[in-house]
Amino acid sequence: MCGIAGVLFADAARPVPGDILRAMGDRIAHRGPDAAGFWSEPGIGLVHRRLSIIDLAGGDQPIANEDGSIQVVFNGEIYNFQQLRSDLEARGHRFRTRSDTEVLVHLYEEEGERLVERLRGMFAFALWDRRERRLLLARDRLGIKPLYVYRDADKLLFGSELKAILAYPGVRPRLRPAALEDYLTFGMVPGQTTIFEQMEKLPPAHTLVARADRLDQAPRRYWRLRMAPDAKPTQQEWQEAIRAKIDETVRLHMIADVPVGAFLSGGVDSSVIVAASAGLTQGPLQTFSMGFAEAAFSELPFARLVAQRYGTRHVEEIVTPDAAAILDELTHYYDEPFADSSAIPTYLVSKLASRHVKVVLSGDGGDEAFGGYARYAHDLKEAAVRGWLPRWLRRWAIAPMAQVWPKTDWLPRPLRARTALTNLALDAGAAYANTLSWCRLPLRRQLLAPDVAAGLNGWSPERRVEAAFAAAPPGDTLAGMIAADVDVLLPDDYLVKVDRASMAHGLEARPPLLDHELLELTARIPSHLKVRGGETKWLFKQAYRAELPPDILERPKQGFEIPIDAWLRGPLRDMFHDAVLEPASSIHGLVDRTAVHKLYQAHQRGFGRHGSVLWSILVLARWADRYMRPRRPAVSTYSL
Numbered sequence: 001m002c003g004i005a006g007v008l009f010a011d012a013a014r015p016v017p018g019d020i021l022r023a024m025g026d027r028i029a030h031r032g033p034d035a036a037g038f039w040s041e042p043g044i045g046l047v048h049r050r051l052s053i054i055d056l057a058g059g060d061q062p063i064a065n066e067d068g069s070i071q072v073v074f075n076g077e078i079y080n081f082q083q084l085r086s087d088l089e090a091r092g093h094r095f096r097t098r099s100d101t102e103v104l105v106h107l108y109e110e111e112g113e114r115l116v117e118r119l120r121g122m123f124a125f126a127l128w129d130r131r132e133r134r135l136l137l138a139r140d141r142l143g144i145k146p147l148y149v150y151r152d153a154d155k156l157l158f159g160s161e162l163k164a165i166l167a168y169p170g171v172r173p174r175l176r177p178a179a180l181e182d183y184l185t186f187g188m189v190p191g192q193t194t195i196f197e198q199m200e201k202l203p204p205a206h207t208l209v210a211r212a213d214r215l216d217q218a219p220r221r222y223w224r225l226r227m228a229p230d231a232k233p234t235q236q237e238w239q240e241a242i243r244a245k246i247d248e249t250v251r252l253h254m255i256a257d258v259p260v261g262a263f264l265s266g267g268v269d270s271s272v273i274v275a276a277s278a279g280l281t282q283g284p285l286q287t288f289s290m291g292f293a294e295a296a297f298s299e300l301p302f303a304r305l306v307a308q309r310y311g312t313r314h315v316e317e318i319v320t321p322d323a324a325a326i327l328d329e330l331t332h333y334y335d336e337p338f339a340d341s342s343a344i345p346t347y348l349v350s351k352l353a354s355r356h357v358k359v360v361l362s363g364d365g366g367d368e369a370f371g372g373y374a375r376y377a378h379d380l381k382e383a384a385v386r387g388w389l390p391r392w393l394r395r396w397a398i399a400p401m402a403q404v405w406p407k408t409d410w411l412p413r414p415l416r417a418r419t420a421l422t423n424l425a426l427d428a429g430a431a432y433a434n435t436l437s438w439c440r441l442p443l444r445r446q447l448l449a450p451d452v453a454a455g456l457n458g459w460s461p462e463r464r465v466e467a468a469f470a471a472a473p474p475g476d477t478l479a480g481m482i483a484a485d486v487d488v489l490l491p492d493d494y495l496v497k498v499d500r501a502s503m504a505h506g507l508e509a510r511p512p513l514l515d516h517e518l519l520e521l522t523a524r525i526p527s528h529l530k531v532r533g534g535e536t537k538w539l540f541k542q543a544y545r546a547e548l549p550p551d552i553l554e555r556p557k558q559g560f561e562i563p564i565d566a567w568l569r570g571p572l573r574d575m576f577h578d579a580v581l582e583p584a585s586s587i588h589g590l591v592d593r594t595a596v597h598k599l600y601q602a603h604q605r606g607f608g609r610h611g612s613v614l615w616s617i618l619v620l621a622r623w624a625d626r627y628m629r630p631r632r633p634a635v636s637t638y639s640l
Contacts, residue, residue: 002061003031003503004073004147005047005159006126007168008135012212016045020168025049027163030333031075031503037061039071043212044128044135047164048073051506053256053359059099066094069130070108074101075160076123076145077510079252084118108136113207116222120252120517122510124202126158135210141223141516142365143204143491146499150199156215161500162199162335173199173627177448177455180590184444185437185461187339187616190492192219195336204491223516225486227472227479230524238525239543249515250276253361261286261357263349263509264314266302268372268537268544268552269363273512275547277361278310286356289316290349294563305549317352319345319562321571327622333504337623339438339616340497341562347501354505364494365514367557368485369522370540371530374557375435376481380531382423382431383477389424398425429469432481433462436489439613446595447617449588464488478527486519565611568618569604576600576614579621586624591617 005024007016021038025047029036032049039046039062048061062071078084081100084107089095093106100121107115108127113136122144127136137158139147150157150165157165165171173196179189192200202208206219233241254260254277262277264270264287278285287307291300300316307314323344330343353360367373389398398421423431434440445453468487472479495511502509512518525539532538541553568576580587581597596617603610 002051002073002075003028003049003160003164004075004124004126005164006073006135006157007045008156008210008212008215009043010154010212010215012043012133015042016040021045021047023167024157024159024164027167028159028161030506031160033506035060037073041130046071046073046126046128047159051358051503051508053077053258053508059097059101061101063097063099063101063105065105065109070105070127071130072101072104072108072125072127074104074123074125075147076121076125076140077253077255077508078103078119078121078123079249079255079515080118080120082255113209113220114222116207120515122514124160133211137202137208137210139202139204139206141205141225142486142495142514142519144495144499144511144514146496147202148194148199149202149208151215152198153215156210158202161333162194162196163332165199173197175590177452178459178461180448180452181444181456181459182461183337183339183620184439184447184613184616186488186493187438187612188493188496189336190461190488191464201492224471225483225516225519225523227476227483227523229473229476229479229526231526235529235539235542238529238539241521242540242543245515245518245521246272246276246512249512249518250361251280252515253277253510253512254280256359258358259286259356260359260361261288261353262312262361263287263353263363264289264303264306264312265363266299266304266306266552267363267557268541268548269366269513270303271306271363271548271552272366272540272544273361273363274306274310274312275544276512278312284311284313286353287312287314288349288353288356288360289314290319290345290352291316292319292345292563294566297563302552302555305551309549315352315356317348319348321567323348323562324567324572324575327575327619328626329504330500331619331623331626333500334496337616337620338496338500339612339619340493341564341612341615343497343501344562346497347504350502350505350507350509354502354507358506359508359510360502362498362509362511363513364498364509364511365490365519366537366540368482368490369513369519370525370537371478371482371527372537372540372557373481373485374536376478376531377534377536379423379432379435379481380477381534382420383428386424386428386431428477428480429466429484430462432469432484433465436465436484437462438616443599443613447591447599447613449590449592452590476527478531564615565603565609568611568614572618573604576618579625580617585621586628587617587621589628590620590624 032051034052035050037048046062062073064071078100081103084103088106095102116138123140124145124147148162159165176197179195182189189195192203205223206221208219262274289303291298465484468484469480472483498509529539599610602608
């Protein structure tokens with residue numbers, strides 16, 4: 001696990017200043033505190049910051065082929081590198097190191113750009129081919145590892161984090177209004193775009209080939225998860241296949257030359273990972289948990305059950321409201337405004353784990369693989385009702401009712417009639433987009449500053465969710481929801497959260513349940529075996545009934561969120577007032593101060609639960625303090 005960055009000039013003879021490369025590397029030094037590597041020749045420069053995990057003595061980067069004509073900098077882990085290395089050695093390739101990185105240069109010599117199709121793991125890398133004078137950028141299938149790109153007429157810049165690109169002299173970020181609406185809608189900026197113009201993400205499962213005379217090439221997709229249910233295997237056959245594939249991927253994820261531990265939340269996914277990995281370490285597996293003093297939010301008792309069952313060396317801590325003081329640290333590490341409140345406990349549990357190990361396994365991906373989110377069960381019930389209602393009734397009767405029905409945000413979601421009526425009036429994809437939205441129309445437009453709203457030109461954040469949903473087989477609502485989550489929330493919320501939180505502390509987090517071969521297997525499991533009778537992860541739980549305590553398997557799913565509604569009415573009130581409502585706040589050019597104040601007062605008086613939206617505004621304010629002072633970046637017009 002590392003950080004990478006680099007420069008490709010349009011002028012192939014232009015030298016790359018070493019101080020610029022060092023500055024880019026310094027900005028992401030936390031991702032690789034063990035070593036720094038730099039390489040350049042006219043027109044191209046590569047940067048690497050190393051966190052030493054495999055081949056501690058010989059794995060420094062960049063790594064080249066035999067004659068130095070190919071250079072690579074790499075962030076991630078290739079779990080099948082040993083098999084690939086054996087195949088390449090049989091073809092005559094000679095290796096100088098034991099690292100997985102060196103496999104990339106030799107595999108490229110054999111496969112070219114298609115080498116990514118042979119890789120099993122998490123990765124973002126940049127490979128320079130001197131003979132072809134081309135730069136190959138690549139990102140793993142699920143987007144576990146990040147890669148950002150900036151392009152103008154003179155250069156292409158890339159980096160594991162935006163701060164590496166912002167370190168380049170003269171790069172002046174311009175805010176993207178549509179990204180602000182995306183942020184208010186989902187609590188993060190999804191898709192290829194970022195909060196800034198000219199800066200983009202290389203999408204998951206994509207490569208980008210750039211040359212000095214063609215810096216504007218479009219990315220190419222090399223993989224897509226296809227939901228294709230297979231009714232032939234029996235339940236027992238599915239369970240055996242799941243267990244065998246998880247055992248295999250956990251074993252591969254345990255490969256390291258440093259100690260490996262595991263995050264243990266007390267949920268099914270992390271518990272399965274602990275069960276599968278506990279016998280693969282020389283001593284007791286080390287596990288790490290973070291809980292809350294508020295019992296309704298804390299999973300620590302369940303984590304202890306699993307830790308005791310598998311004899312792990314377990315360490316835990318409590319998150320308290322004063323932990324929100326790390327918000328300024330989070331804005332530094334996340335670069336873009338990021339309002340998933342579970343970033344705080346994730347950051348803290350990563351800090352805790354980093355005191356003991358360099359690598360941890362996580363349970364990320366289990367909900368997408370096996371149908372685990374509570375919203376899946378709820379929306380499937382709505383879909384069943386929708387199927388009984390004629391389209392004309394939903395359009396001409398239910399939709400108008402939803403518009404006039406009073407909001408009841410303080411009630412549990414199943415009792416919020418307005419949300420249910422809205423979803424019933426919509427098609428399935430649009431209904432799921434509405435479910436995922438933190439802040440819906442018209443409120444989010446009211447919250448945006450008028451100048452920002454004027455630059456939106458009809459933008460609709462929900463379209464991305466609807467398009468991803470539509471890629472699933474028609475009529476399979478659960479498959480559509482999973483497809484949307486894999487495309488939208490997984491890469492730009494859940495995986496960003498873990499990557500930045502762990503790398504801030506020089507910790508490598510590995511998610512075995514996001515192995516692409518495992519996901520291809522689970523994409524074939526019929527939806528009725530994933531969510532059955534309102535129970536999520538039904539088949540997955542059946543497969544592990546012998547390994548996990550009933551209290552783990554049978555309890556309702558619990559998220560990792562902080563008790564934000566209560567904290568904003570109590571210990572975070574002063575922070576919100578100072579950061580958002582004060583006249584000098586940097587956020588006032590982005591949001592409408594009057595609308596925000598009205599929403600804040602309603603929350604304080606108990607007229608609704610607006611904690612998520614207010615938290616996103618607080619995070620935006622803290623982000624603006626870092627990135628918009630002393631000189632506020634210009635706001636540009638967004639064109640669709």
